[in-house]
Amino acid sequence: MKRIFLTVLVFLSAHSAFSQMKAEEADSLMLRKIYDMSLLNGKSYDWLDYLSNKIGGRLSGSYQAQQAVEYTKAQLEELGLDKVWLQPVMVPKWTRGAKEFAYVQTSPGVTKNVNIAALGGSVATPAGGTKARVIEVQGIEDLERYGKEQIQGKIVFFNRPMRADLINTFEAYGGCVDQRYSGAAEAAKYGAVGVIVRSMNLRMDDFPHTGSMGYGDTPVSKRIPAAAISTNDASYLSGILKMNKDLEFYYKLNCEQHEDVQSYNVIGEITGSENPEEIMVVGGHLDSWDLGDGSHDDGAGVVQSMEVLRLFKEVGYKPRKTLRVVLFMNEENGLRGGKKYAEVAKTKGEHHVFALESDSGGFTPRGFSFDADKAQFAQILSWQELFKPYLIHYFELGESGADVGPLKEGDVVLAGLRPDSQRYFDYHHAANDTFEEVNKRELELGAATMASLVYLVDNHGLKQINTAKKEKM
Incomplete structure (x- = not known):
């Protein structure tokens, strides 16, 4: 009886294995x-x-x-x-409206055009554009370190780059995208008149990268314009700021929320x-x-x-x-x-x-x-x-x-x-x-x-x- 049971067990196991092999073969063919x-x-x-x-x-x-x-x-x-x-x-x-325009002014009459794009959801600048001195920060947490005294009346330049040492580029993106989405809302609390954000891009090029941003519960009257700047121009702006803290940045956005x-x-x-x-x-x-x-x-x-x-x-x-x-x-x-x-x-x-x-x-x-x-x-x-x-x-x-x-x-x-x-x-x-x-x-x-x-x-x-x-x- 025991021998018969073992024989049946072996047969069933072999049949199960054979059926599994046939199923895997069918899946492979499909x-x-x-x-x-x-x-x-x-x-x-x-x-x-x-x-x-x-x-x-x-x-x-x-x-x-x-x-x-x-x-x-x-x-x-x-x-x-x-x-x-x-x-x-x-x-x-x-809607984005007419193409954005921006330049860096290092001294009276000396300017360099830079590549920007309004962030999705941004308000427009005033009709004549926005022009102000710039303060560079490495992320939203930096705002508190500088405080209202240093930020008020300026354009905040968020320049935290995507980390190139992270193999998962989505992880690198996640590590700095908060400055794009919430940067304007947070900078407005310190009296900033505008925001420029380094593009979420691991490559150095001249393409500004747009993306969604939000103002949270910021009253409409307190909302400030926000734009992305290309990685090449972000590096230029950061470098020139180290030599000239008094430079001014001008930009004009023509976007509208309907x-x-x-x-x-x-x-x-x-x-x-x-x-x-x-x-x-x-x-x-x-x-x-x-x-x-x-x-x-x-x-x-x-x-x-x-x-x-x-x-x-x-x-x-x-x-x-x-x-x-x-x-x-x-x-x-x-x-x-x-x-x-x-x-x-x-x-x-x-x-x-x-x-x-x-x-x-x-x-x-x-x-x-x-x-x-x-x-x-x-x-x-x-x-x-x-x-x-x-x-x-x-x-x-x-x-x-x-x-x-x-x-x-x-x-x-x-x-x-x-x-x-x-x-x-x-x-x-x-x-x-x-x-x-x-x-x-x-x-x-x-x-x-x-x-x-x-x-x-x-x-x-x-x-x-x-x-x-x-x-x-």
Whole structure:
């Protein structure tokens, strides 16, 4: 009897191992199909070409943003999805106006023009511009050290650079972006008349990098103009200040804040064949800043997300769960689209199980970061070997993405595509973020990598963790 039991046990173990091998082989073959389809017959690069070169920068509330809504909706409809719709969302509308102008005056009649760009949300300077002496600080914490006595009536020059010794460039960005976002609000408390911020850029060049800023609870009458200055000109200004503390800086901004306007998230869906109530999301943000055409930030993420659904249809894979592509509006200066999508999903009682965002540029994919429970992450790690033939090795717990973040609740797993980040901040929010800077093959590899992860999540599911237990962990 014991021998029979052992024989059965060996047989079952062998059968289980054989079944697992067959499943891994099937997964490997499906990933190969997905990569082949994206690299040999991809659509993402053509979509990006149109978004970038026919429409251009897509600032929230702009005519170009509306064009992008209409274009991507039409393209999703052409894919023959089960459902395509627009989700209304009110977004802020800020316009840059005429091109900014600035110079450094070292003595009467002796000036040097410098490259600046208004930060998104800034107020304009007075009609004749703002001109004042400059005080350089290395961050918001420096303001208290100098105090109102030294700051009042001056332009504060925030010159903390991104740390070049950090391999993770997003960590370097996070270490100094507070001076861009909150610098004007904080400097105004000390009587500053304006703010200039060193561009968030690891490279030395002449491109000022814009980005979102806010005034907090600063009264409108107390708000001061804020602009980014290129890294080359920031270094020049810092150097010349060491020799001449009495120099003056002049700049003119022509921006304007308007009333909120209606825009849309663009959503396309393939209804699940077995578990339609379980929803997976892939997405990027449709809006961009206005200096370039937003190809890396985040046209790349938009077209890669659209491509995931197209690839499934092309390889003949019918998702078991419902798969949605969501092209979020207003990530750059408000996150209204991401918040609205999550709000509507909660109101409808929708059950999201997975959401993947691409918002780190169209560079060579390296892997993913996951906002997941440890048990869920352990399951995901079991798929890592399937990606190694494509040189995808980075699987780490961490942040996912700004637009899918509001979906975080219960057992939903959030993920972010992680491309190589070393060049990303060369282009981020600047005039050189253009179509020519995106490599077709890298973009297509990213789309295939996203589709492969979504396939594995759909085909194998994700562990469901008891919410109450999870909260205690």
